[in-house]
Amino acid sequence: MRRAIHVSLVVALLLAFGLSAAAQDPADYQRPVDVAPTDEVIGEGYVTPEVQRPRSLAPWRQVLDMALLGGALLLAAWIVLKRRSRRLAFALTVVCLAYFGFYREGCICPIGSIQNVAVALADPNHAVPYFVIGIFMLPLLAALFFGRVFCGGVCALGAIQELVLLKPIQVPPRLDRALGSLKWLYLVAAVALAVLPAAGRDFIICRFDPFVGFFRFTGPVHMMLIGGAFLLLGLFVGRPYCRYLCPYGALLSLTSRLSWRGVSITPDRELDCGLCNKACPYGAIEEMRAVRTSCLACARCYESCPVHLSCRGADAEAAS
Amino acid sequence: MTQVAAPLEYRLAGTLGAGDFDHALRGLAMVSVMHVVAPTEPTPFNLLHAVGDSRVAVYGRERQVRSWPTSKDGYSVAVDDTVWVGEAGQIEIFDPLGRLIDTWRDDDLLGLVTAIGITRESVFVADAAARCIRHFDRERNLLNNIGDRHRKGGFDIPNGVVDFVLGRGRGRGSRWVVHVANPGMHRVERYTPDGELLGRFGRFDGVDPEGFPGCCNPTNVTLTSSGRVVVTEKAPPRVKIYDSEGQLLTVVAADEAFDPAAKNMDVATGFMDRIYVADTAGRQICVFERTEKQS
Amino acid sequence: MSRLTRREMLGHAARGAALVGMGGVTAYLTVKAHDTYAWEIDPNKCINSQLGALGVEICDACATDCVLPLSAVRAVNHYPECGRCYICPAYFEIKSAVGPDGLPSEKLCPRDAIERKAIGWIDPDDPANNFYEYVIDESLCNGCGRCVMACKEPAGLGSIRLEVRHDVCLDCNRCSISTACPEDAYERREPAA
Structure with a gap:
């Protein structure tokens, strides 16, 4: 034991003299521990307190967040597909913005x-x-x-844009489609830069995240400017980031193409009035049918429907 | 008192041993040449012994005159008519030409030997592992420890080294006095060989050079021929001289003379009150001489 | 729901294929997955704790560059390595004038986050005769690194290091401190036990 102490003291002193500092394991910042007084030397029953280690990641927090995310997705699906309630969808949006956006500071981010x-x-x-x-x-x-119930009800980035949409204008479908392909480019670029070798790796989605700066009330200037621009644009153009840039939106449009259920304008009850079409700020209703790949599940179309009351609770089975 | 003290001023006269040590330079000791039974190499100058790495290097006035390996890293050196090298768990004793005479092993009593003092009757060994000074007779029987009665269980050495020097007490036939640096308490303490505290001086001060700065200074101590106390400090490195009552006499050198990372700089004094300081980070010995004004 | 139409059949098949694909990706990721990767500071690279980096400016990127209002980085005193010094250069501004109590009159920490208290048996007459414990208040420390630099060799024992608080850290992909860190001391890895 004494021998071990001596050896470690020698090692520690060597380190103290600036030797082999570079050759250490990164986690290993060995200091001359043995010159520090021990509990016995300090006396009076002194016990060295636990080092204030960084508390480990809180797993319950992550489980909770995952459960909340899953729950919110199911709730959004129920609200939009079953209840068909714009009001509830809106409420869910606000709650998710508050929690995933401002409270969790935008970092529950698919x-x-x-x-x-x-x-x-x-x-x-x-x-x-x-x-x-x-x-x-x-x-x-x-x-x-x-x-895409995530976009409609849960995503904080979508929610903040949803809230600022005051005077929606219809983007000409051709332009809408052209701009919509930008998100694929962005997705490809983001993946390409992310899979570069570690040294050159860049996470552009995070670097140019438009709204995380708002969620945290602080951020790099370019981030705040991009975010501000999107919010300004979003006053008139419904959810510009979601529709034209969001790379996850690109992935979602892919899987939602195959979706089992989706927002549907009930064919046996429809009036061909086109009000729903006008109400959709996202250009997602074509020929009186919600396009699943671009429908953001906001439930505005239901709200605009003159037979809304009868629509509500309509058997979705019959709808598809 | 008619005696007018000559101004005590020092200048850096040169360096020794630059490049001789690859990893560490730790201990210094002087020997007056008259002690040395070395007929093959008569030299008119005092010899400076330095230990570091795993070797002893002996310097004349300007250059290395010999060098030999030790079995472990040396932490301290003392010289009478033999050369004692303090290491971890042992002291190696060489003749003046570097031939090993004896190895004194004792894991318990010689934990880490960071200073050695030799008299005709006794051997004093600083054990940094036990944070005290061991007082042995020449037969290597432990007589007593110095400093272990301290409330802190020994000398307070966050710097890892206990350094001391033997001086003569006042008056004829007086006993040896052990001057010890107690850096954590910012003091230089004087003990009898029996371990009784005779006196102490020093206080913390980070601004006034009279005080000792930082967490733990002074780290090393020696005496001049006239009994003045030379101390070295770390962070930033500095060398100062006090009188035996603790009055600051002069600052020999401040940080610009040394590598800023130097700590536990061992110090030895020689002929004409020359001061040798081991720059432990720069791994060379700085030599300071008194500037002789008209005296 | 008596019979599936051809269209529904195709739909089910495509969905099933997609599910299988996603399941495959999930399985692959899960096999590799870890629980604890997080941003860590290498104390041998951080300029504030790096041995031999003397006379350099204190780097406070950890305090200023975190996206959180109070940085997720804290100074941590590793008690077993702490010398319990009477005059701690990380606690006191040791260059400040000495007060009547023999102690430096100013503290180093700009946020006054370090607490000093005598431990063990207390000498009523000689405060230099005591050991002292230095506790950093997590809720006050912002990781500015001043104490880390002051405690480092050769001035101190280097018992204080900057560490990421994983319970606070948002674990951003582009950790803004890591991009600002002049020494590339940030690394995403398994934290030390």
């Missing part, structure tokens, strides 16, 4: 997780936590069954 997942798939030495897998997969799964 959009950014694309990059992490891409890196984990491409780089054998990299992995993502279970939590991120869940965050990435849950909305896609939801879209496979219920359409």
